[in-house]
Amino acid sequence: MxxxxxxxxxxxxxxxxxxxxxxxxxxxxxxxxxxxxxxxxxxxxxxxxxxxxxxxxxxxxxxxxxxxxxxxxxxxxxxxxxHLIPEAAARRSLDVLNEFGVDIWLFTNEKWLTRHPDAEYVPHEKRAIRADPTIVGDFTPYLTTACKIVGSSSDAALLQRCEAAMKQALGAEATAVRSQTYYLDVTPPGxxxxxxxxxxxxxxxxxxxxxxxxxxxxxxxxxxxxxxxxxxxxxxxxxxxxxxxxxxxxxxxxxxxxxxxxxxxxxxxx
The missing domain is CATH 3.40.50.1000 (HAD superfamily/HAD-like)
Structure with missing residues (x-):
């Protein structure tokens, strides 16, 4: 052994x-x-x-x-x-998360981006990573530099269904998995x-x-x-x-x- x-x-x-x-x-x-x-x-x-x-x-x-x-x-x-999420996969993941109505964050290597600074889990994430988000109106300019995209929701069952839909939508183009019951992470494939x-x-x-x-x-x-x-x-x-x-x-x-x-x-x- x-x-x-x-x-x-x-x-x-x-x-x-x-x-x-x-x-x-x-x-x-x-x-x-x-x-x-x-x-x-x-x-x-x-x-x-x-x-x-x-x-x-x-x-x-x-x-x-x-x-x-x-x-x-x-x-x-x-x-x-x-490693980065392919742009097409990043765009598709945003579509799925929007369809399920969960809050969305995008992380580049240097920044945490959110459209809703008052969303439910933003204070939790600020405390956890000891950093503040950058507020943006649109994620589109950052789709080519996305290291991780996150969907957050306190509805664990909803996020589990979202995970299944995300896996089906992305296939092998990106990895989708929950890191917490309230976080669904999309990261680069492989x-x-x-x-x-x-x-x-x-x-x-x-x-x-x-x-x-x-x-x-x-x-x-x-x-x-x-x-x-x-x-x-x-x-x-x-x-x-x-x-x-x-x-x-x-x-x-x-x-x-x-x-x-x-x-x-x-x-x-x-």
Whole structure:
């Protein structure tokens, strides 16, 4: 059996609490990985700027994967790999989101764009990524530079139907998956958290069997399937837990630290 040499963690619902706090317990757990000589990095649906506050306290020196791993940036947030949604797919995704009546955001590598600054989840996203949106009247000028398009709604059932419609409308032209029950993400085709795991394994010269992943949502399944060990959070849905190797406590109960304990104990047995 292969010992774990790299841990890749999701952020929201996994590494941080519901109120987007990085706990002392999570920081200590990451430190234990470093002390054990195990690499550590993060991948998230967040834009790069929304991951920056985690780099220093977690002592991350490896590249991180924003936009569901479809881009890769170094710890200073400079692009290593930058992928964009094809313009036609971006336009089609806007049509689907408009049809379902959900609020729409567009992210470029540098900006978060919205047409409705007072929409339901804008304050939540501002608090989460620690950045303000740019208000625009029309997304059209930005369709050629879209890293991610998001549909947000508190109607989880509606967003689930929207996800199914989006997958059908886009096919292989872009990836559509929910990163939260209230967020539907559209990202570039062929790149996801699974390809980020593969890219990091190549960079470190290790097998993907030597990678452990931690997450809680459907967008984490791609990296679960590419890693030798996967741990679902206690707050994850049942379909995510079924794919994982292990299940830890929730993100409100230091589940990330619990996952690190599992990984370190697992290494002792290998």
């Amino acid at each position: 292969t010992r774990i040499a790299l841990v890749v963690s999701d952020v929201d619902g996994t590494l941080v609490t519901r109120d987007k706090t990085l706990t002392d317990g999570a920081i200590r757990a990451a430190r234990r990985l470093h002390e054990a000589g195990i690499g550590f990095t993060i991948t998230s649906s967040r834009p790069a700027i929304g991951m920056s506050f985690l780099i220093e306290p977690l002592a991350i020196t490896l590249p991180v994967g924003p936009f569901n791993g479809s881009s890769i940036v170094d710890p200073q947030l400079k692009p290593v790999e930058l 790149h996801n958290k699974g390809t980020f795991v593969e890219a990091m394994a190549r960079r470190l010269g290790i097998s993907t069997e030597a990678v452990a992943t931690i997450g809680d949502m459907q967008n984490d399944l791609a990296m679960f399937r590419k890693s030798g060990l996967s741990i679902a959070m206690g707050n994850a849905t049942d379909d995510v837990k079924k794919v994982a190797t292990h299940v830890t406590a929730s993100n409100e109960e230091e589940g990330f630290a619990g996952a690190i304990d599992m990984i370190l104990k697992d290494n002792e047995l290998r």
